[in-house]
Amino acid sequence: MDQKLRIELSKQGIVTTTLEELYNWGRKNSVWPMTFGLACCAIEMIATSMARYDLARFGAEVFRPSPRQADLIIVSGTVTKKMAPQVVRLYNQMAEPKYVIAMGACAISGGPFKQGYNVLKGIDRYIPVDVHIPGCPPRPEALIDAFMTLQKKIDQQTLTGEGRPRHLDPEAPSEFVVPRFGAHDLEPPNNPEVFRILNNIDSRNPGEVDAGGD
Amino acid sequence: MTTAPVKEATHDERAAGCGQDELLEIALGPHHPSTHGVFRMDVVLDGERVVKLKPVFGYLHRNHEKIAESASYLASMPYTDRLDYICSLTNNWAYALAVEKLAGLQVPERAEYIRVITAELTRLVNHTATIGFLTQEMGASGTPLMYAFREREKILDLFESLTGSRMMCNYMRFGGCRVELPAGWLEQTKKVVEEFPRFLDEYEQLLTGNEIFMARAQGVGILKKDLAIDAGVTGPMLRASGVNYDIRKVDKYGIYDRFDFKIPLGEHGDVYDRYMVRMLEMRESLKILHQALRDLPQGPLMDPKAKIRGFRPKPGEAYGRIEAPKGELGFYLISDGSPNPYRYRVRPPSLINLTVLEDMCRGYSIADTIVIFGTVDIVLGEVDR
Numbered sequence: 278m279d280q281k282l283r284i285e286l287s288k289q290g291i292v293t294t295t296l297e298e299l300y301n302w303g304r305k306n307s308v309w310p311m312t313f314g315l316a317c318c319a320i321e322m323i324a325t326s327m328a329r330y331d332l333a334r335f336g337a338e339v340f341r342p343s344p345r346q347a348d349l350i351i352v353s354g355t356v357t358k359k360m361a362p363q364v365v366r367l368y369n370q371m372a373e374p375k376y377v378i379a380m381g382a383c384a385i386s387g388g389p390f391k392q393g394y395n396v397l398k399g400i401d402r403y404i405p406v407d408v409h410i411p412g413c414p415p416r417p418e419a420l421i422d423a424f425m426t427l428q429k430k431i432d433q434q435t436l437t438g439e440g441r442p443r444h445l446d447p448e449a450p451s452e453f454v455v456p457r458f459g460a461h462d463l464e465p466p467n468n469p470e471v472f473r474i475l476n477n478i479d480s481r482n483p484g485e486v487d488a489g490g491d
Numbered sequence: 492m493t494t495a496p497v498k499e500a501t502h503d504e505r506a507a508g509c510g511q512d513e514l515l516e517i518a519l520g521p522h523h524p525s526t527h528g529v530f531r532m533d534v535v536l537d538g539e540r541v542v543k544l545k546p547v548f549g550y551l552h553r554n555h556e557k558i559a560e561s562a563s564y565l566a567s568m569p570y571t572d573r574l575d576y577i578c579s580l581t582n583n584w585a586y587a588l589a590v591e592k593l594a595g596l597q598v599p600e601r602a603e604y605i606r607v608i609t610a611e612l613t614r615l616v617n618h619t620a621t622i623g624f625l626t627q628e629m630g631a632s633g634t635p636l637m638y639a640f641r642e643r644e645k646i647l648d649l650f651e652s653l654t655g656s657r658m659m660c661n662y663m664r665f666g667g668c669r670v671e672l673p674a675g676w677l678e679q680t681k682k683v684v685e686e687f688p689r690f691l692d693e694y695e696q697l698l699t700g701n702e703i704f705m706a707r708a709q710g711v712g713i714l715k716k717d718l719a720i721d722a723g724v725t726g727p728m729l730r731a732s733g734v735n736y737d738i739r740k741v742d743k744y745g746i747y748d749r750f751d752f753k754i755p756l757g758e759h760g761d762v763y764d765r766y767m768v769r770m771l772e773m774r775e776s777l778k779i780l781h782q783a784l785r786d787l788p789q790g791p792l793m794d795p796k797a798k799i800r801g802f803r804p805k806p807g808e809a810y811g812r813i814e815a816p817k818g819e820l821g822f823y824l825i826s827d828g829s830p831n832p833y834r835y836r837v838r839p840p841s842l843i844n845l846t847v848l849e850d851m852c853r854g855y856s857i858a859d860t861i862v863i864f865g866t867v868d869i870v871l872g873e874v875d876r
Contacts, residue, residue, distance in 0.1 A: 313522060315529055316551055316872055317576035317658065320620075329639040336555055342523075360550045363521055389570065392561075393554030414576075414658055 297436045298453035304348075305431040306336040308376070308424070311347035311365065316354025318381040318414040325417040335424050343371040349427070351420075351441075355383035355390055356397040362455050368404045369452040373444035375433075378423050379406045382413045389413065404453055405443075440447050510867040514542060519860075521550045526625065528871035532848075534862070539856040544849040548701075548842075549874040550693060559835040562592055564665065564802055567835065570824075572790065573660040574837065575873040577620055578613040580650070581815040583663035588744060589811030589822035594804040596666035596797050600792040603746045605668050607783045609653070609660075610813075611776040615687065616646050616817035617868075618727075618769040625766065625865040626698065629707050635697060642690050645683050652676060666797030677784065684780045691773060699770070708763035712863030724848045726818025726840050726869065727772060731764040732759030738814035749777045749786075765866040803830055817841055817868055837876055841869035 283293055314322060326332045326340060341347045344367045356364055368377065379400055382388030387398040400406065408423045408432060415423075434442045443449040450470060456463040520531035529550035535543035555574065560568040571586045572579035584606055587675050598606075607665040623639030629730065647657045652673050662669050678680040714724070737754045739747040755771035759763030804826045808868055812821035818840025825834040844867050851867075852860045 307788075317551075317573055319528065320658065321575060322645070324640060327644075328637050329641065329644050355551060355553050357552055357849055358549060359552065361523065367522055367569075389573070390553040390558070393558055395552050416657065 286415070286430040296355040298449050300436065301340075301432050301434060304374070305428040308335070308337045308427065309339045309341050309347050309460065310337055310351050310369070310433070311344055311367070312342045313350060314325050314353050315356060315360065315364075318353035318384070320415045320416055322351055322353045322380065322420060325420045330421060332421065332424070333420070335428065337424060344368075345372060345395075347371055348374065348377065349376045351378045351380050352384040352400045353380040355388065357395050357469050358397055358458075359405060361394070361400075361463060362399045363456065365403045365453055365455045369455065374442060375444070376407045376427055377404055378408045378410065378427065380410050380420060380423070381415055382411060385409050385411065393398040401471065403456060403471065404468075405471045433473075478480060500508065517857075520547075527562060527865075527869055530869070530871055530874070532864070534857065534860065536727070536857060537859075538618050538844070541855055541857060541860055544852050544860070546845060548578055548845075548874050551871045553872070553876065555876040556835050556837060560832055563716055564778055564804070565799065565831045567832075568663070569659065569661045571635045572661055572847070574839070574871055574876065575815065575817065575820075575841065575870045576658060576818050578617045578872055579660045580609045580613045581660060581813060581820065581861070583660065584745075585811055585813045585815065585820045587663040587811075588671065588787055588813060588823050589824050590665045590811050592809035592811050593807060593824055593826055594665060594797075594802075595795045598667055598745075598794060599791045600746070600788050602667040602792050604783050604787045605672065606745060607750075608665065608780060609650075609662065609748070611783070612649065612781050614776045614816045615773055616643050618773050619690075621865075621868045622698075622766060626704070627864065628861050628865045631717055638690070638694060638697070642687065649676065649683060652679070656745070656870055664793065664797065664799070665802070666794030667792045669792075671792060677785065677787070680712070680780075680785055683763060684777055684784065687777055688774070688821075695770060699767070702738075705763065706726065707859075707862060708766060709761060710759070711859050712761045712856060712866065713759060713761045714847060714851050718847060718850060719760070722844050724847055725819070726844065726868075727765060728844050730754060731768045732760035735756055738812060738819055742812065744811075750782050752776075752778050762866050789842075790818045801830070803828060808834075812838070815840055817870070817873070818844055837873075839873040839876060841867075842873075843871040845869055845874060 278293060286293055321433065322332060327339055334362055336347070350371065352364060368375070379385050381395070383390060384400050387396045390396040391398055398436050408426050410419050410420055410423045435444065453468055453470065454465065455463065516533065517536065518531055518533050518566070521529040531547040531550070533545040534549055535647045537715055544680040557569055560571060568583060568586060571582040574582050619639040619642050623636035626635035627657050632768055650660055651657050653676060654669070655664040669777050714728065716732045716734055719729050720734060725736070733756055736752055738744065740754060752775045756773065757768050781865055806826055808825045810821055810823045812819050817839065821838035823834070823836040823838065824832045829831040848864065848867060851863050855863065
């Protein structure tokens with residue numbers, strides 16, 4: 278729709294919108310995270326949802342303990358090899374559309390504990406991450422910034438066409454393989470599907486907000 | 492050949508038999524909103540009563556001790572922040588104390604005072620957060636936890652201006668402290684300390700005499716004195732059971748013999764006593780803070796003998812322990828003369844206090860288990876290390 282006409286109409290009290298905009302506007306302002314804390318970053322996540330930083334301003338104060346009711350999983354802390362299967366299983370149990378924020382150095386890459394024998398070197402080996410927040414732990418402002426980045430990303434998702442997000446693509450997988458303990462390490466060591474998905478989204482939408490693949 | 496028809500049990504018979512020999516096994520966690528992180532309790536229930544409880548941990552095992560053995564002494568200091576990530580400064584102190592014993596370093600007076608101030612502020616942070624989470628688990632969703640975090644933020648601001656980080660302070664060094672107090676820090680701290688009792692009064696008014704809180708807390712999760720001593724329980728948990736044992740008084744490490752403060756003791760060892768001991772301990776911490784802020788001397792911050800680079804203590808072993816907010820936090824180090832410790836062992840209060848969980852929970856309902864677990868006050872970073 279022509280932008281000038283739209284402004285002209287809005288001056289006369291007529292609001293025009295598209296289904297896509299309305300749908301994304303509603304979704305982006307009610308992202309419900311899961312009550313899911315792993316380590317140190319979880320304390321900062323709780324602090325973010327408290328009065329001083331007030332995550333409620335972004336419509337995300339409703340922390341749901343059940344993955345079935347949550348839209349967003351904030352992987353807040355070190356993922357160990359004992360915990361990785363549970364994290365992937367929780368992600369699989371969430372209903373589409375679902376988003377992931379990897380909070381803190383540990384969730385991104387293993388962080389200071391990377392050299393440990395029991396620490397997973399980044400949760401993006403198993404599930405697709407939408408926003409990475411560096412920091413150890415990231416400040417609450419950084420988490421809020423990640424929320425706003427995620428909101429921008431949700432706002433730009435199209436409902437139809439080639440660039441449509443994963444949850445509208447019947448071909449795309451919504452569940453990922455849950456790693457198991459093998460003879461030496463977790464098996465499989467990573468899920469190549471995750472990287473394929475992220476790369477596909479990138480190639481379909483050149484120049485759009487990055488899908489967190491880097 | 493015909494078989495005799497099986498007699499169907501009537502509804503009353505089934506109801507009478509229900510729960511007699513049928514036990515329900517459930518796994519609480521590792522993803523559970525009130526397990527303070529990634530902790531699992533395998534609970535066997537008879538109806539709603541807990542028959543057996545098996546703690547399962549290791550979901551946050553981050554190889555702290557192993558990493559420390561391949562890193563230099565100083566490089567382990569930031570890792571100690573991440574043990575009990577709510578009270579990083581007391582972890583720093585315990586580790587610094589162990590290394591100072593090993594290397595024979597003397598801490599200047601000013602640094603000792605600053606250590607006391609930061610450690611007691613940390614105790615306030617920990618106890619407010621613990622009580623906030625405890626009430627959250629009792630179903631008081633929001634209000635008490637919001638109040639607790641409001642006060643916590645004020646102290647975290649002090650930590651941030653002093654050390655540069657809200658949570659992972661990494662402030663203490665072997666033989667002193669890292670940086671001098673920033674301008675205006677003392678005045679700001681005095682203001683926070685003076686205003687803190689108002690919050691405690693407000694909090695006590697909200698909780699201490701609250702009928703629902705008392706009903707949930709009194710007579711629940713009793714920990715007997717003998718069992719507490721036998722199991723090696725320390726900290727507010729032990730004192731709530733009536734044992735007068737506080738390492739600040741017993742060891743008088745640092746300069747704790749200069750301060751006038753009392754050790755609050757419980758009588759029954761139930762959830763309510765553990766709550767009260769923490770509330771009273773915060774008031775005693777404020778007393779210590781008043782005295783330390785008043786007496787803080789001028790002087791150097793570091794032992795001049797302390798070396799940052801090429802730090803190699805002589806072969807030997809040392810155990811340094813302090814009264815962390817959760818109990819006795821100790822570091823045991825063996826040096827073989829190399830830049831890294833040969834053996835590095837943490838004595839985590841959270842893990843050892845957790846060993847009595849089954850004894851406290853047996854016979855109580857599953858809802859009480861969560862409350863009892865809340866008063867143990869654990870942090871998984873320290874339990875699993």
